[in-house]
Amino acid sequence: MMSNSIPSATALAFLVPASFVALDTIRRLVRSRRERKGSPLPPGPTPLPLLGNALSVDIEEPWKTYTEWKAAYGDVLYARLLDQEFVILNTQSDAVELLEKRSQNYSDRPFIATLEPYGMGFNFILDQHGEQWRLCRRIFHQTFRADTAFAFRPMQLRRARQMIVNLIDDPDQYASHYSTFSAAVALSAVYDYEPSPRNDPIVHIIHRFIAASIPAVTPEKSLLLKVFPFVLHIPDWLPGSSVKREARTASDWANKMVETPYQYVQKRMEASDPVFSMVSDHITRMQQYDESYHADYTSALKRASTSAILGSTETTSSVILTFTLAMVQNPHVWKRAQAEIDTVLGMDRLPDFDDRPSLPYVEAILRETMRWRPITPLIPHAASSSDIYKGLYIPKGMSCVCTKIPPSHIINTTGATIVANIWAISRDEVRYPNATQFIPERFLTAEGTLTDDDPAEYTFGFGRRICPGRHTANSSVWSAIATMLATLEFCLATDAEGKDITFEPKYVNGLACHPDIFPCRISPRPHINKTSLERILAG
């Protein structure tokens, strides 16, 4: 039997990092008290020693807890989950004040211990606010800024129409068609790659990477690796090595995701096959720079291009899934939209971007879809220095305990996480009465024109980190939903006796938050058929 007074190696292995967390928390509290100079932290629920407020937060949907706390503590809240401090901004105006007007200080990201081990290091979405990020963002901007993204519109419409053909062919696979559509738009823009509608090898790599990396973004996995980084070095035959294997698999898929489409472009360029894409454009631009800069440029280009695929695939398809759920639950909405479309376009052509200003109800549906169930309910930034806002102390204050973390991360791991709570903004009952209901009319004036309220002003984020793909995203979502409304009907599924199958929607929190697959019947409108659509596509 083991003596009680001599801790086992395993107990030590757990005790040492736990003590680091405890000491670190105490050190931060002392330091923050010194730095505050009399300014209080934002109000919030009283934290327990060490655990902080971890036990009071809904782990599945923390945005709901923060929204409830708004009533008790106000618009700007402070909470601590274990050693991680959060300042939660529950209104758009506070998010604009800090994340936009003080963006010099609020454009970092919180440190996530799983990123490097799970192969997410290529992803500039989660990069710190520094030179590497700036170069990626510049490359990205040249392709996706408003005036250049305009050029993608014909491709986006064509892809949306192809999606309808796939939906008519195989309606039960609707989620997969949305995903293929979203990936296809991004792959066309970034690599000039046309994926096949089913079983495409590159789409397969993207899906495998996303599936393998989702465990990386869970807070518990991140905390585990932060506190016990040695689990990445446990031999494969020992219990507890599953995290290491999981990380290795995600990393392998990440590597394929970065290299395979990039090499596809390189090969086409070597074969003098004309290719027009973000990657080919920058490979050409790179030649004007000194050779010594090529390695950095290539690395930034690979990171920007892969981030574009990752940033667009699950987000766009999540919005279309949310839209489908709203249509199935609110048939009067798609019927009113179809009446608008038929009046403006007639029944023998499909909407294109010239029709967009004439279809305010379709636009209102898009806005309500973005508001009703925001796909990124919380947007995390990090403060690089502590600050005073409205007389409240906003701490930097998280520090990273331990080991194999690249120096570029360690330098910047000292920011409290500043969270824009998009859920709270979208649930503001003064601005959006009956906020839980899907009511596109809230974005229309009594005359039927659009109001000035556009949820795109908060659902795409804020300041220097605002979604740089937002113009492309907005056009993709519009082309998808306008084409779907013009061609499809959305009903509850029926059972063998013809009775409607009702269901309680469930939500999945992956890279974006979206409804889980639900039973529904998506069918062509009476005057639409596959042949006529294929004729339109061919023309």
Ligand code: HEM
């Ligand atoms: C409807 C679809 C989309 C939504 C709702 C969305 C939303 C967001 C949000 C909320 C952020 C974080 C902003 C912040 O930190 O303040 C973000 C970042 C980002 N998004 Fe999107 N996005 C969408 C589609 C896209 C698309 C299509 C692309 C690529 C073409 C893209 C690329 C990115 C990138 C690269 C970032 C990271 C920017 C940075 O950290 O500097 N997104 N997006």
